[in-house]
Amino acid sequence: MKNAIKLIVSCGALAMAGLAMAQSAPGGWAPPQNVLQLSASGTVEVPQDMISISLQATRDGSDAAAVQAQLKQVLDAALTEARKSAQPGQLDVRTGNFNLHPRYNRDGKPAGWQGSAELLLEGRDFARVSQVAGRLDQMTVGNISYGLTRESRTSAETQAQTLAIEAFKQRAGLLAKDFGFGGYTLREVAVNSEFGSPMPRVMAMKAPMAASADAPVPVEPGKANVVVNVSGSVQLK
Numbered sequence: 001m002k003n004a005i006k007l008i009v010s011c012g013a014l015a016m017a018g019l020a021m022a023q024s025a026p027g028g029w030a031p032p033q034n035v036l037q038l039s040a041s042g043t044v045e046v047p048q049d050m051i052s053i054s055l056q057a058t059r060d061g062s063d064a065a066a067v068q069a070q071l072k073q074v075l076d077a078a079l080t081e082a083r084k085s086a087q088p089g090q091l092d093v094r095t096g097n098f099n100l101h102p103r104y105n106r107d108g109k110p111a112g113w114q115g116s117a118e119l120l121l122e123g124r125d126f127a128r129v130s131q132v133a134g135r136l137d138q139m140t141v142g143n144i145s146y147g148l149t150r151e152s153r154t155s156a157e158t159q160a161q162t163l164a165i166e167a168f169k170q171r172a173g174l175l176a177k178d179f180g181f182g183g184y185t186l187r188e189v190a191v192n193s194e195f196g197s198p199m200p201r202v203m204a205m206k207a208p209m210a211a212s213a214d215a216p217v218p219v220e221p222g223k224a225n226v227v228v229n230v231s232g233s234v235q236l237k
Helices: 064-083 126-135 150-178
Strands: 006-017 035-047 050-061 092-104 110-123 140-147 184-196 203-210 223-236
Touching: 035 150, 050 064, 050 126, 064 092, 064 110, 064 126, 110 126, 150 184, 150 223
Parallel strands: none
Antiparallel strands: 006 035, 035 223, 050 110, 050 140, 092 110, 140 203, 184 223
């Protein structure tokens, strides 16, 4: 998790409008002259520091109440065990989906009931989360995903925003010079951010993976890209 932060800056000009002398429009209104539209972006690559593990239990039978009672028993037991290691921010425990629906045979007639229950383990303490998931052998691992904590994302967005704004300013100044102007003034600007992973880090099993007794679930986080885009227009002067 101590990987060096990788900073990437990219930018590009979108369009140049009105560098030539504008003609007056009907009614006396003249369109803006010497207006340059451009965009720039700043990207910060940071290690993913949040993990989420989904645990599932499924049951089926001829009686809906019995299936529901079995799922409730499994979920209650798993909750009790997981809460022993819970710690806000490090390991948070919450229930997920709880479903119960009829099962049909090939003739389309009711043949029983099937249900599932979900328990979610989330936090920044990867070792704690994976160890608890391994202890809950009454449930199976259905999905493992990674992300960024709010603090990490906010910090990365601040850095990426600084990079994007600086790239926007440098690009605007360079283009103004290339077009024969001495400088520019800012007309309007929009700033937005986006989040993504350089490589997919979601592990979704085709079939549930059983957790062996007390063995931690193997986990390996990757990195995420936080991108801030700056777009707008400047008045060349």
